[in-house]
Structure formats: structure tokens, C-alpha cells
Amino acid sequence: MPFDPTVLRKVMGLFATGVTIITTRDQSGNPYGLTANAVTSLSLSPPLLLICVDRKAETFPHFFDSKIFVLNILSQDQETLSRRFATTGGDKFSGVPWRPGALGTPILEETLGYIECRIVETLEGGDHVIHIGQVEEAESRDGRPLIFFRGKYRQLAGD
Numbered sequence: 001m002p003f004d005p006t007v008l009r010k011v012m013g014l015f016a017t018g019v020t021i022i023t024t025r026d027q028s029g030n031p032y033g034l035t036a037n038a039v040t041s042l043s044l045s046p047p048l049l050l051i052c053v054d055r056k057a058e059t060f061p062h063f064f065d066s067k068i069f070v071l072n073i074l075s076q077d078q079e080t081l082s083r084r085f086a087t088t089g090g091d092k093f094s095g096v097p098w099r100p101g102a103l104g105t106p107i108l109e110e111t112l113g114y115i116e117c118r119i120v121e122t123l124e125g126g127d128h129v130i131h132i133g134q135v136e137e138a139e140s141r142d143g144r145p146l147i148f149f150r151g152k153y154r155q156l157a158g159d
């Protein structure tokens with residue numbers, strides 16, 4: 001019997017994470033993005049991180065167009081933005097302030113920080129792929145993170 005994916009989702013939901021929006025662009029420069037928490041730093045030397053992208057996501061093919069992405073780390077005030085980018089369809093970027101990074105990838109404004117990467121390797125991961133990104137540029141600023149735990153958005157309590 002294959003393992004029940006709903007159990008995996010429930011148990012992994014206990015692993016509290018921050019929330020990011022991963023952005024990329026197509027060859028014409030149009031911006032795309034999706035909310036993601038299956039992301040992690042991978043290596044410091046060389047500086048690498050990885051992201052996991054669902055093959056069914058509309059954004060999926062555009063990572064292969066441009067081979068670049070930005071990991072935008074959301075602040076606790078950006079839950080609405082996270083919900084927007086977690087929903088397929090519509091013009092996700094309408095009214096959302098962003099600027100192009102060094103590689104031309106969309107950097108969202110008012111986040112806690114961002115990391116712009118060039119994709120150096122892509123691995124199979126079941127119904128997802130794993131993109132390994134080489135870090136080209138990164139910046140951080142003060143603020144409090146948006147948290148995802150047990151299927152809900154949360155905020156840090158206390159300091």
C-alpha cells in the first residue's frame with residue numbers, strides 16, 4: 001500500500017516554516033511567481049539554495065525559460081500577498097510593487113529580504129522538481145516573518 005499523502009501533509013505541517021514568494025520571468029521579461037515554503041539553504045561555499053516547484057503550477061515552465069529566480073521572504077504584513085500568489089490564475093502582479101534584480105528577476109518590495117539565483121541544476125522530485133540556485137545577490141532588512149504552521153498563517157509571539 002502506498003503511503004497516504006494526506007498523512008504526510010499533516011505531519012509535515014508540524015514543521016513550522018517561513019513563507020516565500022518565488023518569482024521568475026519568461027523570455028519576454030513577463031513576471032511570474034508562486035508562494036512556496038519547500039525551500040532551504042543548501043551550501044555556503046559555493047552559496048546555493050534549493051526550491052521545490054510543483055509540475056502542475058502555471059509558473060513551472062517559466063523557470064526553464066529564464067533559469068533564474070528570486071526567493072522573496074515575506075513579512076508578517078504580507079499574508080494577503082501570499083494568498084494571492086498561492087492561487088493560480090489572474091494577474092498576480094497587478095498593483096504589486098516590484099523591481100528587476102541584477103539578472104532581471106522580479107524582486108518584490110517590502111519583504112524581509114530576497115535572494116536572486118541562477119539555476120545551476122534541476123533534479124526530479126516526484127510530482128515536483130528541485131531547482132538548485134547559485135546565489136548572485138541577496139539583501140535583508142529588519143522586520144517580523146510570516147509563519148506557516150498546521151496549514152495556517154501565524155505570527156511570532158513575543159520577541
Ligand SMILES: Cc1cc2nc3c(=O)[nH]c(=O)nc-3n(C[C@H](O)[C@H](O)[C@H](O)COP(=O)(O)O)c2cc1C
Pocket residue numbers: 019033034035036037038039052053054055056057058059060085086087088089148
Ligand atoms: C504556505 C504555502 C506554501 C507552498 N509551498 C509550495 C512549494 O514549496 N512549492 C510549490 O510548487 N507550491 C507551493 N505552494 C502552492 C502554490 O503556491 C500554489 O500551487 C500556486 O497556486 C501555484 O501558482 P501558479 O499555478 O500560478 O504557478 C504553497 C502554498 C502555500 C499556501
